[in-house]
Structures are given as C-alpha cells and as structure tokens.
Amino acid sequence: MEIEKTLFDAHRTRFAAIDRLLPEAAPPPVVGERVDAATASGVQVTGVVQRQLHGPDDVPLLWSAADVRQLFPFIGSTGTEGMDVLLRAWRTWMDAESPGEDSSCVVNWPSRDAEAIRAFLDHGLVPMSALAVRTGHHRDAAPEVPGTGVTIRRARPDDFEDVLAMAVSTHDYIGQVATRRRANAAQLLAPALERALDKDSPLLWLAERDGEIAAFAHAAWIASTPGSAEAELLPHGRWGYVNNVVTVPGLRGNGVGRSLMSVVHNELSAGGAEGTYLYYNPTNPLSSVFWHRQGYRPLWTSWEVHPASALR
Template sequence: MDLISAHRDRLRALDPALAIGAEPPTLELTDHVIRAGGGLALLRHRSADPADPHSAWGPLRTSQLTCWHDGNLSGLVDLVTDAVAAAAAHWRLDASDRETCLAAFSPARDTAVTAALLETGFAPISQTGVLTDLARLAPAHELPAGHTIAPLSEATDEQVLPLIEALGDEEADYLVTYPRPVSPARSLVAEARSSGARTSFVTRSGKRVVGIVTTNEPGTSDDPADKPWFARSTSLARVGYLGLAYVVPDFRGRGVMSSLVTAAHAAQREIGTRAMIADYSVTNPYSCSLWHKTGYRPLHHTWRRRVPVS
C-alpha cells in the first residue's frame, strides 16, 4: 500500500468522524513537495489583502503545511524541519514577522504529528470541535431575571456589531485574529442572517443586547462534494456550524452563554441537523473549557509558527 493510502487508513481508524479525501490536492506552481523521514509534505503559500475583512482570521502571508506519514515521530520531525526550511527559503525574511507564518492542521487524535509540531516550534492556536449527537445535550442554565432570548434579525444589527468587534479584539489578544483596516463584523452578521436566520440568537438584558450566538444551517445536498465549507472536515452528514459566540464580560458566569447555545442547538435539531462543528481558540483560557462542557470534542488542531529569518 502506498504512503498516502496507508496514512488515510490510519486516520480513519483513529477517528471515524474525520473527512478523508480520496485524492491528494492538485499541485500549484508555487507548491513545495518535500520528502523526508519516510513521509511526504506539501507546502502551499498564500498571501492575503489586508483590505479584505476576512484577512483578520490569520497572518497575511502563510505557508500551509500538509503531511502524509506513517506515525514515526523521528521521521515526522525531519519532515517538518525540512518544511520549515523551505518556507524560510520561499519568503526570505530579513527579520521575524508576525504576519508571515507557517500553519498546519492536524487531526486531534494523531498524537505523532502533535509531538512533531511541538518539537519543531509550532504552537496550537485553535481547535475544530465536533458535537456528534445533538439529541444528547445538557440542559441549559435558567436565564437570569430580566433576560430574554430572541432570533438574530436586522433590527438587532446595530447592537450586535459592537459585540462582534469586541469578540475580535478579545481574540486578537491571543493571536487568533489580527487587526485590519476594515472590520469583518458587518459582513459576519449579514452572513449569519442569510445562512442561519432560523438558528442564530441574541440575549437581551432589558432592551440591551448582551450576547449572541450564530450558526450556519447544513447544506441540502447529500453529495460530499457539495457540502458547505464548514462540513468538509468531517465525514458526518447534516452538519451545522457554530460560528460566533460572545457575551458581554459583565454578564458572564450567569448561564447566558449556555442558554444561547442550547437555543441554537435546539433550533438546529428542529431543522434536521445531526451534528455540529465549531472553531474555537486554544489560547483563550475561557474558550476550550466552555465548548468541551457543551459537548464538543476535538476533531482538528490548527497550529502556527513564525517563518524563520533566512
């Protein structure tokens, strides 16, 4: 059996919820293909426009690393080390730059690649979690007196936008997001209303909006090739996506977030959603614990490290 097929079979055995592609990606002109330590790596370089609001979700210049391997740690360390050197040769930096990074995605249960990335200077930044059974959910905390939950709507936009801005600022403190000239807040709220109008909610304290959770509904096609972008990381069917979740700091610790998320999950279940995907920060100490208590388990890790000076 060839390396790529064996790698995919190993991942399927580790976690049946992973989406395992049938073929390796088509090579692009600037790709680097690296063979070392008995493994294979693909390094793909990307540059983003800082004027694009979606560039806030990562560094402007990224070398994306994908590895196929047999689980041998020492071989993986050699493979990743060579990939780091290839990224340095590509970008040719005179000084360390926080906007020029290597990035890697690894299945959470693939402990060999986790160890290799840690040994070669990568740090975990975020996690993709999966909630595999919407029917088994913990009950929500009772909302405090004077609080109500309502669907996200155009009427709430102006109150919701400052919350999304605050979420971006908070995540920037942990290097999950990056400040940009144009905030993505308005486009994110518009997207939430268009793709998850039935399953996104706000919490009000009196007339003030103090919390928000947005979700995307599953696609309508059973064809894996037509899955929404957020569902392509899992083999599960009828998958929704939990996108934005934020509660004003003064209102945390009261069950507001738990009630919001439970409302969103219940709405997703009513439209036939079977599982949920969420991306959340590893570096924010309040994030992982919240989603794990909510029922999500790690599916993938996202890693970064700065490109070395050449």
Template sequence: MSGYVARVRHDESPGGDVGLDPLVRSAARRWADADPLLPEPVGFAPNSYPLLTVSDEDGHPVAAGSMHYTWYQPGEVGRIWGVPDQHWLTPIVGGPEPARALDSLLTSWRDQLEDLPTGTGSESAALVSWPARDVEGIIPLQRHGLQPYTVLAARQRRRGVPPSLPPRDVTIRLADISDLTQVVGLLMEEHRYEQHFGGVFLQPDTAEQTRKVSARALNRSRSWIWLAERRGRAVGLLWVSPPERSRWARSLVRARPIAHIGYAVVTAAERGHGIGTALVSQAHQALDSHGVAVSVLNYAEMNPLSGPFWHRMGYRPVWTTWEVRPALALR
C-alpha cells in the first residue's frame, strides 16, 4: 500500500467537510453502478469526528471513515443484539483503486483501535457495513479478519412469491393486546434460536423487555403484527414497522416509502408447512396496498433458514455487516 497516506482528524468542520466532496461523488458513482437500490452517499456531518482519511500519491482523498463507539450497559435493550462494546467504522471509498483504498483505511482503523484505553476487551467487536454488491471490498475486509455477520435485504413492491393461503386449520389475523403472552412466547423462541448465530445474547431481563416492547406495539390501533394460529394455538408471527416507524431506514435504501420487518417466527414443530410463506404473503399484500415501495429486514448470515427463505420471498442483499470479535482481532 505504499504511496497512500492515512491520517486521523479530530477537528470539526461545521456544515460538513467540503474537501471530501470529490470523494463522495466518486463513491456515489460506484454505488449507482453496483446497486440501484443503494442511497446516495452523503458527506460526513460535524459530529462524525474523529475521521480517518486516506489520500493518494497526489494528496487526493480516496477513502474516509468516521469512527463510532457504542456501549450497551446491563439492562439496555440493545444489549440483546450484540456484544456490549461495539466499534463501528462508516466508510466512503472512491478513486480508481477502491480495494487498495479500503485496505489502507482498515489498517489505519486498526492502529486507532490499538491506541484506545478501553472498550476493546473480550466483549468487544469491530464492525463495518459494506454494500453487498460492491465486490471490490470483499478481499480487503477478509484480509483484515472481518467476517460477514448480518445482511440487510430488501424487497421492492410486488416482488416475490404469489399470494399464498395458510394451511388448512391455520388462521392468520392481526394481533392485539389480548395476544401479548403468545406474542412474547414466540419472540423468546426466536431469540433462543438466534443465539446459535452469535447475534443474540439473552439477558435475565430479556423476557420482560420483550413484553414491554410488544405491549406498546399491540396497543396501537393497528399493530402490524400478524399472528398465525392452528386451532387457537399461536404457531407463528410476522412483525412489521410501517413507513411512519421506519424512517431510520432512509439512509439504507433509495426507494420511498420504506417498511421494516423486525420479526418473522414460526415454531420449530410447524416449520416447512407453508405458515411462514402465508404470513409474509399477508404482510406483502398490506404493504403493497399501502403503496410501500420497498420493505427491508435483517438476517444472520450464518442462519441456514433465513437466507433461503427470504430470497424466495423476493428479498435480496443490499448491505452486509462485517464483524470481528474482539475488536483488536482486526488485522
């Protein structure tokens, strides 16, 4: 990587960094060529410092990345979804040699992590989200010890399997607050299954936290939680956040409006009987009728059920989150 110069900047530039505009435009062209669903990359906001930059032999920026640290204390809901100490790099890479630029950026990030006084112990992780179709980044990410961890997948309107009816003696309906206990039970089964893939860490208060979050959703006039029942017994659910509660996803995909699927659960004994497909079909019909342009969801890369199922339902990867644990295992 000789000739590329990396540095870290702690100065804050109100209104963003105009000097990085050519880099952002270069990255925008690469993203548009790789995947039309990707949003346009935006410049780094003033609160995105400290900022790593990589420049070529002529001093032109070819990569930049903001470093962000998240720490989840015991009892916080976010503690369920990952290790307590999470070090994130948000990269923008351009120029004629993006793989080389990303490699230099990751090397500089590793140097910064080594200098941190705390937060890089055994319960830490280094994470990067990278466009799934931008294949230039795969080898540099692997070279630095990062592994694919989760996928954000998207389905555009009217894509996927045709409408499907549930199996005989299975009914699907919108859940309400009277279904709270059944909903919590299904979600806890999902949490326990997801532990196998390193993405969920059950805490002593996970069930109570799940109950509180579920109660808020079920108390809404329209819950957007579909429940599948076989002879009155809950066997599956699908939980959707409609566009007004999915605004956070605007930075992930270009299409509007956006909905988010947070949970899809079918009990282990009922898998393979078409219940999941029927649940998704019901939700998709509602989303399509409401004019939702794209729905997004996350699944664990190593989950042998999720990827194949969601691809059949019309979803395809847009972003991949790469991770290494602990953070200083980054090479």
C-alpha cells in the first residue's frame, strides 16, 4: 500500500533521529486497510490496519489476543498531535468493527519516542511487550562465577518434563500481569522445547542448585538480513535471541538467573552474536527489573488495549 513520498521520507528521518539502533524504517504493509487523518494545520498523516486471527492451537496465543488489529502509523514529523489524530481516526474506524472479548488493538513503535507515548496513553493503550537489546561492552563481559552449590549445563532430552513445567508456571504468572492465561499452554509450549532438546548441542541451558533444577534459559540464533522480517526490527547481523528464562519461585532473587544468563551471554557472544535480544513485559514486576540489570534496554514497545473496543 503506497503513501505519499514526503510523508514516508519524514517518517524515515524521524526514526533515524529517535534511536541510532533502529534499522531503516520499513515501508507500509502491502496488505491492510488505510486510515487517514490531518493535524490542525492540515498536515496529512496515515496508517495501515492489519487484522490477524489466531486459532485455539496457534502458538501466538501464548502472548497475543485471538483477534488482533494492528496499526502501522506514518505520522512524519507531527509528533504527539499527528499520532493523536491518527488514533482518533482509528477509533472511528473501529466503530464499524465488532471485536469480541479476546481481542486487541496493537501499535508497535520505537520505545524512545516520548511524544508518541503521550498519545498512546491518552487513547488507553498500555506498554504490554518490549523488544529489548543488549549490545556494546555488555557483550564482552566475563562470565560470572556461579554461587556455591550452583552448576550450569546444557539441557538433555530427559529434562523435558521439568523444563515444560517451569515454562507453564511462568506463563501462568505472566497471565496475571500481562498476556492472557491459556488453559492449553503446555500443548502450545511443548513443541518448541522438544525441538530444542532434539539437537546435539541445544541452545537450552539449566542451572542446578544442590542437584535440583533451579532455572533454565532457552535461546536461538536469528539472522537479520536485507529484506527479512527481522531486518524491520533489528540492525543487520547475527543475533542471539533469548526466548525464555525461568527461575523456580523459591530461588528468585538469589543470583541463580544472573549466573545462568552470564553463561548464556558468553556462549552466544563466542558464537558470533552482534548482540542479544528478547521480549519482556514492562508490566511484569520481575522481568522488568531483571533484564535492565542484565544490560538490556527497550528498542521497540508494543502498545496494546484489550479488548479492541476499549480503544479511546
């Protein structure tokens, strides 16, 4: 879907000025419905709305509503006013929709754009998820020595049940503070863990304390290459993706997770990672503190409102 060249050029310039780590702004999606608005001075802004539907057995239900309407805004240099009038137009556009309870309106936007944040808050959107990156001097830090009684190793196929149980417990916890809790979380989580453990050297590590499993970390390799979906979010290069990290509740705050991630970061760096990235929930009182202390900082934030009809 085409938009005016002058608007897109201003959009691209704004992204470059907001955050040096942002990749070049992506063009508008080819598929979607267009929403238009104008500022008080007559400057035109626009957006493209895409709808995504997830069935009961689709993995995205672990972090997403079943019925998602995502807005891709193009506001150029208009700041808070431009985002505000575009969100107002989107609210009017939503009047013709009939979203159910398990639905959401979503905008994924650079985390450092304070002017846009004002508009998001005014329209009832909250920061539900953040893509955070860890680069620079953190990448070269020496691995931390595990505490007394703590050992770290690669996971094995026979660890599957323990790892799955921890992953489900974390999903249930996040269901209180961010995404919805899904009754079939175990069935949705199991395939990825099974695939990870089926490798000769899985990117899945366990921390044991006094012989008992205390935490696990699941990672993957991601390549951000020209034209790829990853290139719309990350600078080009080979990245380590931290998919899931869990510490058993009774041992949180004792440094087990920190020691585990020190080993994971060191191994990913040794494997040639430009840096590492992950998604965390800003509303999660545990992860929002832990990951910042590990050297991560938000690059993109997903602003959401649930259900979609609650958009103001």
